[in-house]
Amino acid sequence: MPQVMDADRMGRALTRIAHEILERNGNQRGTSDLALVGIRTRGVPLARRIALSLKDIAHTDVPTGALDITLYRDDLMRHAVGPQPLVRRTEIPFSIDDKRILLVDDVLYTGRTIRSALDALIDFGRPRSIQLIVLVDRGHRELPIKADYVGKNLPTSPKQSVQVRLQEIDGEDDVLLQGDAI
Amino acid sequence: MLKSRHLLGIADLASEEISLILDTAEAMKEIAARPIKKVPTLRGRTVVNLFFEPSTRTRISFEVAEKRLSADTLSVAIAQSSVTKGETLLDTVRNLEAMAPDMIVMRHASSGAPHLLARLCRSVIINAGDGMHEHPTQALLDAFTIRERKKRLDGLKVAIVGDLLHSRVLRSNVHLLNRMGADVWACAPATLMPADLARFGVRPTTSIDEAVDGADVIMMLRIQHERMHGHFIPSTREYYSLFGLTAERARRAKEDVIIMHPGPMNRGVEIDSDVADGPYSVILEQVANGVAVRMAVLYLLAGQEGEAD
Numbered sequence: 001m002p003q004v005m006d007a008d009r010m011g012r013a014l015t016r017i018a019h020e021i022l023e024r025n026g027n028q029r030g031t032s033d034l035a036l037v038g039i040r041t042r043g044v045p046l047a048r049r050i051a052l053s054l055k056d057i058a059h060t061d062v063p064t065g066a067l068d069i070t071l072y073r074d075d076l077m078r079h080a081v082g083p084q085p086l087v088r089r090t091e092i093p094f095s096i097d098d099k100r101i102l103l104v105d106d107v108l109y110t111g112r113t114i115r116s117a118l119d120a121l122i123d124f125g126r127p128r129s130i131q132l133i134v135l136v137d138r139g140h141r142e143l144p145i146k147a148d149y150v151g152k153n154l155p156t157s158p159k160q161s162v163q164v165r166l167q168e169i170d171g172e173d174d175v176l177l178q179g180d181a182i
Numbered sequence: 183m184l185k186s187r188h189l190l191g192i193a194d195l196a197s198e199e200i201s202l203i204l205d206t207a208e209a210m211k212e213i214a215a216r217p218i219k220k221v222p223t224l225r226g227r228t229v230v231n232l233f234f235e236p237s238t239r240t241r242i243s244f245e246v247a248e249k250r251l252s253a254d255t256l257s258v259a260i261a262q263s264s265v266t267k268g269e270t271l272l273d274t275v276r277n278l279e280a281m282a283p284d285m286i287v288m289r290h291a292s293s294g295a296p297h298l299l300a301r302l303c304r305s306v307i308i309n310a311g312d313g314m315h316e317h318p319t320q321a322l323l324d325a326f327t328i329r330e331r332k333k334r335l336d337g338l339k340v341a342i343v344g345d346l347l348h349s350r351v352l353r354s355n356v357h358l359l360n361r362m363g364a365d366v367w368a369c370a371p372a373t374l375m376p377a378d379l380a381r382f383g384v385r386p387t388t389s390i391d392e393a394v395d396g397a398d399v400i401m402m403l404r405i406q407h408e409r410m411h412g413h414f415i416p417s418t419r420e421y422y423s424l425f426g427l428t429a430e431r432a433r434r435a436k437e438d439v440i441i442m443h444p445g446p447m448n449r450g451v452e453i454d455s456d457v458a459d460g461p462y463s464v465i466l467e468q469v470a471n472g473v474a475v476r477m478a479v480l481y482l483l484a485g486q487e488g489e490a491d
Contacts, residue, residue, distance in 0.1 A: 071221040071223040071481075083183030084183065086206070087206050088209050090212050091212070124218075125217055
């Protein structure tokens, strides 16, 4: 199974994203109104790592939350019958009102997860802005959604599957591309 | 996933299904803390709350749970319905079904009434209490409250004290706590003790001191005057002096005991006000948790609407 990103490159991509965040958001208001929100499952450890990078580089503590989007999915209960997807806890231990939210996910594909996440976030308050961070953008959008920070652009076919593995959940850091390109 | 498309009783649930409901309820509980306490999950679904017996807590709890999940809800109060004009249960429900609801939450004075509907209707049926049989969502919210406080269910000593004979809450709790590995003690006067309780893995006793001794959880049940056709207790005063939970009696339990009551309470009969309002009481937490548990049940069953048995 071809590996398209190893631990080293993943680390560098996340550090680069942290620098880009500071470049884009650092000057006018400082970083005091930034907050990271990771989408469960793998967006959460990614958000924590970006928070650590931001602390290393700019000595700034950015609050970090976890968002579960299951109850906002647009495909819930559209299938005839089947087990309901597991709902897990959303933990956003700060007010998002007037914050600049950095939303984090592992793979950007159709954009439907992000659409759900935007709806969910708005139920928590009215952020000043929402920016999107993804480790991998694999294309094939079905909604008008675009990432602000991308770890790696990965051209894929819809038949392939992209698997991000993270130390915190899977025991190792890499990105795998499965299936044929045709 | 849940194996059945209805929730009729705890007796039908495996321990993994109980855990799934409790885990899902944990996620649901957070929604109550949001500025907008609503998720779009059951948009466009219709839930009918059909209460053939008076209920405040359970009915309102279901209504709040349904609204938090964005379902359309309607509650039928039987005093104002055609039932008072002589319509049968099945006719009432078939007429409601003609309006195509997705789920029916039902409370009925006859044991087994929701099982009858489940066999004969298209809708998903949730039992909100049937006669003296089961009250599954009550047992689930009790378990949720215990698990939240004690971090586990297995190995806990749970004393259930009160009018056990008429209690559907007892039956559902016995099934659930047994399945999850708790050590269940049941205490009542001999006249209010169901026969053969020991067969269900419960330890029956007529001594509240013995039941409460070293308990992690004390669950007090109401004296159900409305179901008592005959003389089961000499007087509520005598009942209080022999079986009422006082602060002094509660001291025999573990230091971190939690005291529960499904409501409505008869203060000064089965429970002293000092205990009900005291630091060990989790009675109002039970009510808050009821909404989260019912949201979990509605969500998990909504996935199985299309299925036929």
